[in-house]
Amino acid sequence: MLLKENVVKTKLGKLPYIYPIPITLVGANVDGKPNFETIGDVGLMGINPALVYIASHRDHYTNLGILANGTYSINFPNTAMLAQADYCGGVSGRDADPQGANPCKAELFEVFYGELETAPMIVACPVSLECRVIQEFSIQKRQIFIAEVVQTYADAQYVIEDGNTRGLVDLTQLDPILYALDNRYYSIGKPIGVGYQEAKRVKN
Amino acid sequence: MLLKENVVKTKLGKLPYIYPIPITLVGANVDGKPNFETIGDVGLMGINPALVYIASHRDHYTNLGILANGTYSINFPNTAMLAQADYCGGVSGRDADPQGANPCKAELFEVFYGELETAPMIVACPVSLECRVIQEFSIQKRQIFIAEVVQTYADAQYVIEDGNTRGLVDLTQLDPILYALDNRYYSIGKPIGVGYQEAKRVKN
Numbered sequence: 001m002l003l004k005e006n007v008v009k010t011k012l013g014k015l016p017y018i019y020p021i022p023i024t025l026v027g028a029n030v031d032g033k034p035n036f037e038t039i040g041d042v043g044l045m046g047i048n049p050a051l052v053y054i055a056s057h058r059d060h061y062t063n064l065g066i067l068a069n070g071t072y073s074i075n076f077p078n079t080a081m082l083a084q085a086d087y088c089g090g091v092s093g094r095d096a097d098p099q100g101a102n103p104c105k106a107e108l109f110e111v112f113y114g115e116l117e118t119a120p121m122i123v124a125c126p127v128s129l130e131c132r133v134i135q136e137f138s139i140q141k142r143q144i145f146i147a148e149v150v151q152t153y154a155d156a157q158y159v160i161e162d163g164n165t166r167g168l169v170d171l172t173q174l175d176p177i178l179y180a181l182d183n184r185y186y187s188i189g190k191p192i193g194v195g196y197q198e199a200k201r202v203k204n
Numbered sequence: 205m206l207l208k209e210n211v212v213k214t215k216l217g218k219l220p221y222i223y224p225i226p227i228t229l230v231g232a233n234v235d236g237k238p239n240f241e242t243i244g245d246v247g248l249m250g251i252n253p254a255l256v257y258i259a260s261h262r263d264h265y266t267n268l269g270i271l272a273n274g275t276y277s278i279n280f281p282n283t284a285m286l287a288q289a290d291y292c293g294g295v296s297g298r299d300a301d302p303q304g305a306n307p308c309k310a311e312l313f314e315v316f317y318g319e320l321e322t323a324p325m326i327v328a329c330p331v332s333l334e335c336r337v338i339q340e341f342s343i344q345k346r347q348i349f350i351a352e353v354v355q356t357y358a359d360a361q362y363v364i365e366d367g368n369t370r371g372l373v374d375l376t377q378l379d380p381i382l383y384a385l386d387n388r389y390y391s392i393g394k395p396i397g398v399g400y401q402e403a404k405r406v407k408n
Contacts (some may be wrong), residue, residue, distance in 0.1 A: 007327055008318040012370050016254035017331055018247060018352045019227060019240060019280065019380055020392060039357050043247030045259045046344050047385075050220035053257075055249045076223065086342055086402035108406065112211040118222070123211055127221055139339065139350060146343060149220045152379065166216050171384050176223055178392065180375050180383075181251075183399040188224060189216040189391030192283055198290035198297040202312065 020178035020186060023085050026054055027073040027111075027120040028065030034106045034120030037062040040179050041142075042074060050132060050149040055142045056075030058068050061094045061141050069118040070133045072145065075125040078175040079187055084108050086185075087176055121153060126174050131136045209301055224382035224390060230258055231277040231315075231324040238310040238324030242293030242384050246278060246345075254319040254353040256335060259346045265298045267347055273322040274337045276349065283378040283391055285333030288312050290389075299377040318355050325357060330378050330395055333356045 023041035028035055037060055045051035052074065056063050064073045077085045088105050110123040114130045121128040131147035138144070158169050168174065171188045178186040225244035232239055243258035248274065260267050269391045270276045281289045294308050314327040318334045325332040342348070345370035362373050372378065382390040 008313075008360070009316070009332075010217055010360045010363045010370070012356040012358055012363070012372070014254040014353050015257050015333075016248055017333065017354040017356055017372060017379065018226060018250060018256060018278070019331075020224065020382065021248065022224060024222075026337040028286075039250040041250075043246040043257070043259075044225065045348060046245075046346050048342055050218040051344060051346070052222060053247070057246075082397050083402045083405035085398065086400065087406040090400050090403050093216070105378050109210075112213070113378060127223075128213075129219075129221065130251060135343065140255060142250050142255070144249060149218050152216040152219040152221055154216055156212070156214045159214045159216070166214070167386060168216070168221060170386055170388060171224055171382075171390055174223065176380055177396070178224065178375075179399070180372075182371060182374055184374060184395045185399065185402070186375055186398050187393030189393040191388045192381070192391050193286050193290065193389040195387040195389065196290065196294050198287045198292050198389070199256055201287035202291040 015181070015196065017181055019180045021180060023077065023177035023179050023185070025075040025077055025085060025088055025122060025125065026056070026062060027075060027122065028062045029069055029118050029193040030061060030065035034111050035062050035065060036088050036105045036109065036122070038085050045146060051146060052149060053144055053146045055144050057141055058138065058143050061092050066133065067147055071116045072131050072147065073119040073121045074129040074131060075122040076127045076174065076176055077125050079177055081124060082177055082185060099140060114153065116150060126155055126158050127168065208289050219385070221385055223384045225384060227383050227389065228379035229279040229289060229292055229326060230260070230266060230298050231279060231283055231326065231327065232266045232331060233273055233324060234269035236264060238315050239269060239364065240292050240309045240313065240326070242289050249350060256333065257348055257350045262342065263318050265296050269336065270349055275320045275323040276312050276335050276337070276351065277323040277325045277336060278333040279326040280331045280380055281329050281355050281376065283381055284311060284380055285328060286389060318357065320354060330359055331372065363407055
């Protein structure tokens with residue numbers, strides 16, 4: 001190991017520059033009506049069992065529904081849904097008005113429900129995760145909702161069957177929306193390698 | 205809102221299909237020596253204050269260093285570093301052997317330290333976050349380390365100055381490695397929009 005004593009790096013301050021961020025639409029029933037919030041602060045906490053989290057500002061309208069029902073959904077829009085995804089990040093469900101300039105978010109989407117019956121999911125999204133909260137806590141101004149995935153839904157056109165296992169097509173077909181703290185949205189690029197195969201170039 | 209009663213979606217089971225996943229190299233000093241672990245289970249928990257998390261299996265060697273020092277780093281390799289990033293996800297620091305087939309991970313990288321002095325960072329990575337743990341807990345087989353970002357480092361070539369604020373160039377230049385549960389790595393695509401601008405197409 002070569003320790004570099006004189007590394008010249010630029011300090012940017014306390015910038016949580018995680019990149020890229022996946023853009024998701026998180027769904028919850030608030031007062032019995034579906035609401036959707038655009039969230040990038042989402043991630044994995046385990047594969048088996050399947051655990052995910054979202055971090056949502058405590059003032060967000062969607063949080064009320066998650067707390068009331070103990071359920072939410074994570075829906076992955078594709079790039080054709082960019083306008084709707086951006087809209088759901090900028091307008092609160094509190095301020096939406098069916099007769100006004102801000103359409104209700106639920107009006108934007110066809111919605112379906114799954115096993116939990118209280119986690120609204122978006123038909124147009126290629127993939128949706130139906131989630132049951134198993135732990136909730138607050139940190140600074142955020143509420144963190146850790147959940148188990150109880151069911152994963154996908155459109156048949158994106159599913160590949162390989163014997164008894166079902167998987168999903170590659171990301172170029174799922175066509176997700178990515179984001180970064182430069183406030184830009186991005187598309188996915190190309191497949192560049194396979195897990196646990198590229199390492200051979202280091203070992204050899 | 206149109207409720208779809210007869211939606212035909214394929215059920216994939218309890219699959220935590222968050223996509224894409226950012227590939228990072230998490231650094232910690234274990235017994236005084238830098239070790240790096242490839243982690244995609246990383247995300248944002250707040251912007252201001254700057255909070256991030258990683259989820260690392262309790263058996264991972266890197267965890268020992270994080271627990272001992274209360275610090276870690278998150279380094280973002282670019283696609284030129286794919287082989288090393290893949291290697292660090294497949295070999296434990298416990299099993300690395302300087303004389304054997306598995307080179308020590310620290311040997312792969314030039315390392316520098318920042319303000320915390322115990323969080324090793326990788327010179328070759330365009331961006332590194334230096335993190336202090338503020339909360340740690342276990343869930344299932346994972347240890348979750350929530351941390352504040354105390355400093356963000358970037359190579360000068362990736363930094364743009366705009367008056368008194370410093371930011372980073374767009375992701376096509378940072379060239380991150382992405383991953384998905386199909387076990388493929390991906391590159392970033394193209395900029396497709398700007399936050400809070402695309403929504404206009406919904407409102408109008």
